[in-house]
Amino acid sequence: MSARxxxxxxxxxxxxxxxxxxxxxxxxxxxxEIALVxxxxxxxxxxxxxxxxxxxxxxxxxxxxxxxxxxxxxxAEVLRAQAPDLIALAGFMRILTxxxxxxxxxRMLNIHPSLLPSYxxxxxxxxxxxxxxxxHGATVHFVTAELDSGPAILQARVPVLxxxxxxxxxxxxxxxxxRIYPLAARWFAEGRLxxxxxxxxxxxxxxxxxxxxxxxxx
Ligand code: GAR
Numbered sequence: 001m002s003a004r005x006x007x008x009x010x011x012x013x014x015x016x017x018x019x020x021x022x023x024x025x026x027x028x029x030x031x032x033e034i035a036l037v038x039x040x041x042x043x044x045x046x047x048x049x050x051x052x053x054x055x056x057x058x059x060x061x062x063x064x065x066x067x068x069x070x071x072x073x074x075x076a077e078v079l080r081a082q083a084p085d086l087i088a089l090a091g092f093m094r095i096l097t098x099x100x101x102x103x104x105x106x107r108m109l110n111i112h113p114s115l116l117p118s119y120x121x122x123x124x125x126x127x128x129x130x131x132x133x134x135x136h137g138a139t140v141h142f143v144t145a146e147l148d149s150g151p152a153i154l155q156a157r158v159p160v161l162x163x164x165x166x167x168x169x170x171x172x173x174x175x176x177x178x179r180i181y182p183l184a185a186r187w188f189a190e191g192r193l194x195x196x197x198x199x200x201x202x203x204x205x206x207x208x209x210x211x212x213x214x215x216x217x218x
Pocket of ligand 1: 011012013014015016017018046090091092093111112113121138174177
């Protein structure tokens, strides 16, 4: 890609991952820019972060849509109009229909707060503590139709500490999310990262049999 890749970032809440992407995009040499932020909640603080950075925002509330398919059709319309190079789900707390995912396959990333394939779904931090895991973390992956199951690209591993509670652990994982999401977005924007026709993530012309792992110290 010669011009900067244009991202649409989808959020539902605080938008701290969005902020990490905004901050990274503001470096002169950044290979991507954020063209649009979409939220399904009007009160998402991430919208305020986008406005402060001068990024166009759109709220598309899921209320008022009778079906998931109807909501996703409206969302697809907004996305088609913007024609971003990449969609980054950043705490967008909705399950997408296979139709929507399919039409953006290979051009949609998600960040999930666990070391996938472990701990898909919600409440990952509490579940990790309950299970007595020594490690936790976050994963950036391509989005495919099955929830939290697309090919993993990049993971940050965080040691679980003896005195952790879900909030403390979540905060340390979140700090690592802020490192890995902009990095994966850069790889994609630079054309180094693609979803191969074999269903695997490819980085620098090599298939990733396992995600790239970054170890964070406690
Ligand atoms: C992040 O921890 C992200 O990984 C998680 O929501 C949080 C959003 O925080 N996403 C999911 O759980 C998706 N299944 P943020 O709004 O501050 O970026």
